[in-house]
Amino acid sequence: MRIERPDFLTYSQGGRKVELPLPDAAAQAHSARLLERIRAAIAEAGGVISFRRYMDMALYAPGLGYYMAGQNRLGADGDFVTAPEMGSVLARVLVRVLTPLLQSEASSDGILEFGAGRGALAQQIHQCLPEVPYTILELSPDLQEQQRTALPGLRHLQQLPERWRGVMLANEVLDAMPVRVVERDAGGQLRERAVRCNGEGLEWDWMPEPYAEAIDPGLTPLLMAEWPEHYRTELHPLASAWLREIATCLQAGALILMDYGHEAGEYYHPQRQSGSLRAYYRQHWLDDPFYWPGLCDLTAHVNFSALLEAAPDLGLEVQFYGNLARFLVEHGLAEVYAELTAGLDTQGLLVLNNEIKRLTLPQEMGESFKVLILHKRASA
Template identity: 40%
Template sequence: MQKAASLPLPPADAQAASDTLAARIGESIDAAGGWIGFDRYMALALYAPGLGYYSGGSAKFGRDARDGSDFITAPELSPFFARTLARQFAPLIAQGLPRMMEFGAGTGRLAADLLLGLEQEGRLPQEYAIVELSGELRARQQETLAQRAPHLAARVRWLDALPDSFEGLIVGNEVLDAMPVQLYARIDGRWHERGVARTEPGAAAAFHFEDRVLADADVPAMQRDIPGDHDLVTETHAEAEGFIRAVGAMLARGAAFFIDYGFPAAEYYHPQRTGGTLMCHYRHHAHPDPFLYPGLQDITAHVNFSGVAAAAVETGLTVSGFASQARFLMNAGITELLMALDPSDARAFLPQANAVQKLLSEAEMGELFKVIALTRGLDDGTDASEPLAGFARGDRCHTL
């Protein structure tokens, strides 16, 4: 376990903001009678207005701790990630889907590079909408677009909420994993909901897990089906699944692609996965303590893609593909894009080749990350020349 003492100390102003958020979380616990579900704690730690991790002003995304960031995402790692997505999206735009929408746009790097890639494919969307509630992130996205794709920035607009109806393409990279999860613990054969309480009543910023026994009827079905009676901790994803239902209700025609780390339910809720998947990231250190520096660190859990698929089907969407990130990117042509570079120019080629290797390697992002495609009103094809070429080989829909 990563100890707080081995992590970098936050600057004084950041620590003060964290202390303010901790006090507000404490007030919420008091108002709820001394206990809140972990999903409520996670929502406050990540999204409390002006203080939460994603609504505050921390750097979040970057290459290493020296730039004040906590983790790196695929779009930041290599422009070939977005360029490859553009190869998948271009034939869909050609089917009469000229609008795009992105969730979880981060720094705006994916939006900028996707637009540049679609420009090269000759299939620029008429409009690229970003759903973003954080003013700080909107500003970063605008800056990134102005720097990387200034001639395309006018195509981008920002939304505060989902429109009632949308026809086009939707993309979300590492957005589902940042949605609050409920925690459940099986202890001595009995199921509990794992929530959060103050370590001492009235304490300023000290929290701890506290379990409450559940009646059998209140145990979620996924948990009830985990074999054995040994102790374990796991998560459920009601908010992410509710989000997918909202996307399904909105999507009149088109396709939604979500890329994230996670598993199908059979693997997610395997009896040997006894510790769950909850994890925190602070200054490029991964550790398990969600109560450290509230508002200054990311809190995340892997995605149950079976739950995502089921929620999509409930709203009439079709699950048109599910594959590892590596297989999807290779099917869509990432190696062809890389080989367009001159291998003899080591200074230009090797950094990009190393970055692509991280996107594809089973030991890095290639296997843990998955891509799921949810569609409505499209003629889905499986041949490499058809619109969903990213799933032409290695589709795992049968595992969902």
Template identity: 40%
Template sequence: MSLHTSFPLASEIALAHSQSVLTLIKEQILASGGWISFEQFMNLALYAPGMGYYSSGATKLGSAGDFVTAPEISSLFGRTLALQLAQISQQLKQAAILEFGAGSGKLALDILLELEKTAALPQKYLILEVSAELRQRQQTLLTSEAPHLMHRVEWLEQLPDPFSGIILANEVLDAMPVHLAVWQDDAILERGVIWQNNQFAWQDRPVHDTDLYAICSQLTPRINPDNQSGLEYVSEINLAAAGFIRSLAKILQQGVILLIDYGFGCNEYYHPQRNQGTLMCHYRHHAHDNPFYLPGLQDITSHVDFSAITDAAVDSDLTLLGYTTQAFFLINSGITQILAQTPIEDITRYLPQSNQLQKLVNPAEMGELFKVIAYGKEFTEPLIGFGTGDMSRLL
């Protein structure tokens, strides 16, 4: 079945918007000599000012959007995360919180309300959000649900420098533009996008970026350990995510960086059998693998290589504090105790929360695919979230 017949129909306004994004990307391709890297394509489709998926006004989260994140599934997620943040805060001289890509604002709200209960509120809860539409949603939600805490919340346009405290990013790394690499016999190519027959099409070219080529060369033996001929292997290289971690390390004086996302360590990410990579698109709760479909209206993501993130972190004088599944992290941090605060006899409240907990920790749902990783600077205290189930050896 084709995408066009199986997906929900876009409105005329949405289609016109997508056509504008398509035209923008086409013009960029033509201005660049007929070819752009996929990283450039993904950057324009997601972040072109006022037009890209994250820069325009379309609803992204929840039932009316394209995907659902853990904070949208249940307040249990943010409330449990708050317990880990409270433990970290106790060890810090300054314990501000900086959240990247705060979505609807639900995670910030749940964290702040839980920290208020334990008298562990940060002096400042900073939010750095690239989407004007999401920033507006965050402000509306927090103003309406926690007006008494608004004096602690501040929206930023750029990284604070310096910063001490906790840096939090839930499902941020997966939306960073990636390069597509192609290993073909002895050649290493970069897969880019051309405009052909009135539509986008793939075209592979030799890799010109020296950093990209160096990483691809190191991965070659892992991708084709038996040195088979005729093998084509396609995967993603996320230079932006490594750069992001280096930027955070530069501004962090003392504190912890906590990242939550779906992905693997390097050996699993670039497994010989994962020869089509991890690129995934989300449109109205339909997942598929065609990034050319309705540019500007759909999310484009790739899984995170947590080994590459850790290499960048350690090279930037950060210390790995733990790496585990979302399930282990939430259970270690106390999610079952938070659920137990709702009496089991109160079926109308307890049962939905119990079902939500299962979605967050069940291996078949979010429990195993999503990972939590933490890095510290001037911070060595063991974190409660990594008490059992630490998988740092897999990085």
């Protein structure tokens, strides 16, 4: 959903943000209303709330959260750019993967896409597969409206259906799920980070008790023993819970997950001591998640080990797992490139080549962006 190498990096600890454009008066007022709601939640909780609760409010508070209000988010004039917003290469390769999956009688419901943004990926796939039923499940009211305007022929849902036979598609959905933030304190104990008011705004604090809930699969005591003091990272209980719910709904077909993330050994490596939590604002990424609440997107990379470990017990078979560059190359990038270059002038070819570079180069999306395809067979 977000390009890895942004224009500018700012730090929360005494960092200057004067280079960032200020939101207009209406946006500032919107953020202030959300901040007051967060302050009320903190006061009601006795002085602190978990970061997970803060992230949930910052992104999904009705009418005020980043994804639940009406500001522009995607594209060059928004806060971040997604792969489908750059062009149609990803969609064209996905079509080559989707076509055989959808030819089975077990795929009668067609495609269900979660969190489709402005509908760019849906539009590109639907243009190539116009006969395949396409459904979008979207929680954001204003994005629902944008999708209905751009894609009037598609079906829209606001909650997961009881059963689905076909393909489910989630492009950068899991990285926007609220996470728990944990850190080793000065005594070496793992504790959960919290959020408190500091008079003017919000800042980090600690939850009162040591962290005692389940740790992500793949995060071993050996890895944790190597963490230095003040090592901070994220845990993803909602992602694993979401996968269990999806597996129950999916009667037959496939689930395609595309997101930024790592396997546990890399995700929780001792050298990755500040975690992956980021805020995105006007094509910049920040390590300050409290900057203009409601006006910044908040994301954390996905622990794919947890999903890979859970899949077999949920009746899901791993059909493919790898980085985006490998996925594209192995599933027809060369053929798609030949199709797209036909008739292009020099400028068009330059734009296409730049798109492919951003999708495949290791320093762009090619390495840290992963694709996971899980298959579920129809029960006998």
